[in-house]
Amino acid sequence: MPQDIKEKQIFFRLKKRDKEAFVLAYDAYAESIYRFVYFKVGGQEEAEDITSQVFLKTWDYIQNNNLKDYKTLKSLLYKVARNTVIDHYRKESRKAESSLDTGVGDINDVNIADPAQDILGKISTKADYEILVLRMCDLKNEYREAIVLRYINELNIKEIAAVLDKSRGNVRVLIYRALKALKELVNDED
Amino acid sequence: MRISECRTLLFYLYYMEDKELIVQLKKLKEIKPTAKWQEANRSILMNQIYSLGSHLGVRETVKTKLSLRWLANLPQPAVAVFLIVMVIMGGGVMSIKAAKDSIPGETLYIAKILNEKTQQVLTFNETKKAHLGLTFAHNRAKELKEVLEQTEASAERAEQLVINFRKELAIARERIARMNERVPKVVTPKPLNEVDANLTTDEIIGETSEEGQVFSANLGKEDNGIQVGEAVITEPKDEEIVPEEQEEVIEIPEPATTTLEEGEQDTEQASTTEPVVTEESAGAADAVEEAQALLETQDYDATLSKLEEADDLIEQTGVVKGEEEVAPEIGTSTDLIAEQGTTTTEVN
Numbered sequence: 001m002p003q004d005i006k007e008k009q010i011f012f013r014l015k016k017r018d019k020e021a022f023v024l025a026y027d028a029y030a031e032s033i034y035r036f037v038y039f040k041v042g043g044q045e046e047a048e049d050i051t052s053q054v055f056l057k058t059w060d061y062i063q064n065n066n067l068k069d070y071k072t073l074k075s076l077l078y079k080v081a082r083n084t085v086i087d088h089y090r091k092e093s094r095k096a097e098s099s100l101d102t103g104v105g106d107i108n109d110v111n112i113a114d115p116a117q118d119i120l121g122k123i124s125t126k127a128d129y130e131i132l133v134l135r136m137c138d139l140k141n142e143y144r145e146a147i148v149l150r151y152i153n154e155l156n157i158k159e160i161a162a163v164l165d166k167s168r169g170n171v172r173v174l175i176y177r178a179l180k181a182l183k184e185l186v187n188d189e190d
Numbered sequence: 191m192r193i194s195e196c197r198t199l200l201f202y203l204y205y206m207e208d209k210e211l212i213v214q215l216k217k218l219k220e221i222k223p224t225a226k227w228q229e230a231n232r233s234i235l236m237n238q239i240y241s242l243g244s245h246l247g248v249r250e251t252v253k254t255k256l257s258l259r260w261l262a263n264l265p266q267p268a269v270a271v272f273l274i275v276m277v278i279m280g281g282g283v284m285s286i287k288a289a290k291d292s293i294p295g296e297t298l299y300i301a302k303i304l305n306e307k308t309q310q311v312l313t314f315n316e317t318k319k320a321h322l323g324l325t326f327a328h329n330r331a332k333e334l335k336e337v338l339e340q341t342e343a344s345a346e347r348a349e350q351l352v353i354n355f356r357k358e359l360a361i362a363r364e365r366i367a368r369m370n371e372r373v374p375k376v377v378t379p380k381p382l383n384e385v386d387a388n389l390t391t392d393e394i395i396g397e398t399s400e401e402g403q404v405f406s407a408n409l410g411k412e413d414n415g416i417q418v419g420e421a422v423i424t425e426p427k428d429e430e431i432v433p434e435e436q437e438e439v440i441e442i443p444e445p446a447t448t449t450l451e452e453g454e455q456d457t458e459q460a461s462t463t464e465p466v467v468t469e470e471s472a473g474a475a476d477a478v479e480e481a482q483a484l485l486e487t488q489d490y491d492a493t494l495s496k497l498e499e500a501d502d503l504i505e506q507t508g509v510v511k512g513e514e515e516v517a518p519e520i521g522t523s524t525d526l527i528a529e530q531g532t533t534t535t536e537v538n
Contacts, residue, residue, distance in 0.1 A: 030223065035221050133218070151215040179212075183211055
């Protein structure tokens with residue numbers, strides 16, 4: 001079954017507060033939400049905690065709302081994730097700031113998901129990966145968010161516009177600028 | 191190298207650079223939560239979701255069950271039409287109910303009258319029409335009583351109500367008269383050999399006695415020319431009575447030739463086509479007359495009770511009428527046998 005149809009089915013069932021559908025939604029989106037959160041908070045444990053909170057808050061939202069404002073489950077999940085991260089920053093602003101701004105000096109400070117996964121072995125060279133992750137952390141929050149959504153989690157422009165509450169044109173400009181900024185950072189490193 | 195070629199080359203290099211960067215970025219997809227955490231978190235999430243669901247309060251559960259969210263899934267024009275129909279129907283029913291006890295001068299009185307007229311138009315049964323007429327006359331009398339009880343009673347209103355009452359009563363009287371104009375079936379006795387030969391005379395006699403009861407309602411109405419039973423039944427002749435010991439086949443003569451004389455036959459046919467007036471309908475007509483007389487004397491309570499009495503009589507008339515229509519032809523022929531006194535003889 002195509003991914004789009006599957007997603008629509010899950011979303012339709014969620015409108016009826018189907019618990020099993022929510023478990024299916026977790027299976028389908030847990031990784032991408034975790035990744036999105038991870039690049040926002042920069043720590044594995046924090047990312048895991050926040051991801052759990054995101055799914056619980058989403059379920060809570062579904063219970064109390066008719067989901068009329070959302071056309072896709074993806075946009076709902078990313079919006080809840082964004083708001084949860086903002087709440088997290090509000091609570092631990094100093095800690096969050098330090099993990100993003102000062103923690104980029106050493107690759108070990110960026111807690112890559114699971115050492116056992118041997119991520120570094122799967123990408124071309126360790127240097128490229130390190131540089132990219134570090135430079136990502138150097139990017140403005142807004143740019144980093146756009147790059148993660150567009151190139152890592154592979155959302156389309158329309159979906160990103162829904163998540164960020166921006167027009168499609170603004171999203172295109174934002175992505176262009178974000179990519180340009182990242183390229184400059186990577187080139188500076190070279 | 192031309193400038194345009196230079197530009198293309200630069201664009202290509204820039205684009206390739208972007209491409210490479212995007213490819214590198216896509217590799218960051220490898221960042222995933224651990225499978226262990228994912229599984230554990232899934233279980234926690236499921237537990238929490240299911241426990242949250244079961245701990246919903248009664249209020250929330252009722253709210254969820256009774257909510258009209260299902261309407262959101264229907265096409266909007268269908269929902270709009272459904273709601274409009276519901277409002278119109280609900281409003282109509284409610285206004286009729288509210289108008290039931292209204293009196294002249296009130297806003298809903300017109301709705302009451304319209305409802306009555308509609309009922310009248312939609313009723314086709316004469317008995318029911320007469321019943322409705324009496325009910326409406328009863329309503330007018332009741333309204334008149336209520337209007338006169340009010341301190342600000344308007345003489346005009348009361349007068350109008352008296353006129354209306356008379357009208358309703360006249361209609362009811364007409365209906366009762368129509369009920370009486372009903373033409374009963376012409377009773378033509380059949381030859382006995384057409385009667386089911388398997389029937390014993392005992393069985394036939396049983397039926398005869400019942401039919402006799404049915405027709406008894408019409409007996410004693412000689413003044414109205416109703417002599418259905420008597421016209422058919424004649425005294426048996428001595429030679430026609432078959433003694434039990436002989437056990438012979440009964441030879442039933444043709445009723446037209448043997449039971450009636452030629453002159454009498456015409457009289458009988460004529461008498462059976464005349465209108466039948468039951469005691470109840472006659473009583474109802476009398477009660478209506480009395481009700482009108484009582485209203486003229488301004489005795490409203492007595493008028494109301496008299497109308498109720500007339501109504502009861504009308505209902506009873508309806509019952510009697512139903513019974514009469516069932517009286518079968520076979521009954522008339524068996525009357526003959528009964529009268530002929532062949533009570534124990536078997537019929538072949």
